[in-house]
Amino acid sequence: MADVRATRLKSRQLRAISTRAEITATNFTNTYEWGDLSGDPRRMVARYFDAHPYVTNWGTHRLMLRLPRQALNLSMPQAYCLGRHVEVWTARTHLRLHTEYANPRFDAQWSRSVVALTDATYSVP
Incomplete structure (x- = not known):
């Protein structure tokens, strides 16, 4: 109940x-x-959801993930960073990963990076 x-x-x-x-x-x-x-969105992911995908028609793409803290070594996302477009921060029990890109000319590069990071994150034992 x-x-x-x-x-x-x-x-x-x-x-x-x-x-x-x-x-x-x-x-x-x-x-x-x-x-x-x-x-x-950061507060919503912290309190309610495990993921926040966001896409606009003007070219902004955002993906936020809330993961168990032990799911990812904090240094791992650095291998997938595109400049300052990846942020990682921790809470008591969770780690939050935020990726954002706002240049429509590099959508494919951003998408490949996010997919690679997601694949690497979920393949960690």
């Missing part, structure tokens, strides 16, 4: 961020034609 109450509370908190979003126990999906998400 506590899980049900927690899920309802989280749903209400997420609904306060967006009245138009599709919200389930595992998903928050919203498409914006004008404007942007009013919530803080």
Whole structure:
């Protein structure tokens, strides 16, 4: 019963961020034609979700992952960095990885880097 109450509370908190979003126990999906998400994606990943993909029609691509802290050596993402486009920070139990790229001419390079990093992250024993 506590899980049900927690899920309802989280749903209400997420609904306060967006009245138009599709919200389930595992998903928050919203498409914006004008404007942007009013919530803080870093906080949402920290509190509610394990991943935050974000793509805009003007070329910004963002992927945030929340992983168990032991899933990734903090020095590992450096091999996949594109300048300053990869950030890693830790919380008590989780590690958060944030990648962002805003130059549409390098979409393929950014995408390959994110895929390689994701593959390497999930192949770590």
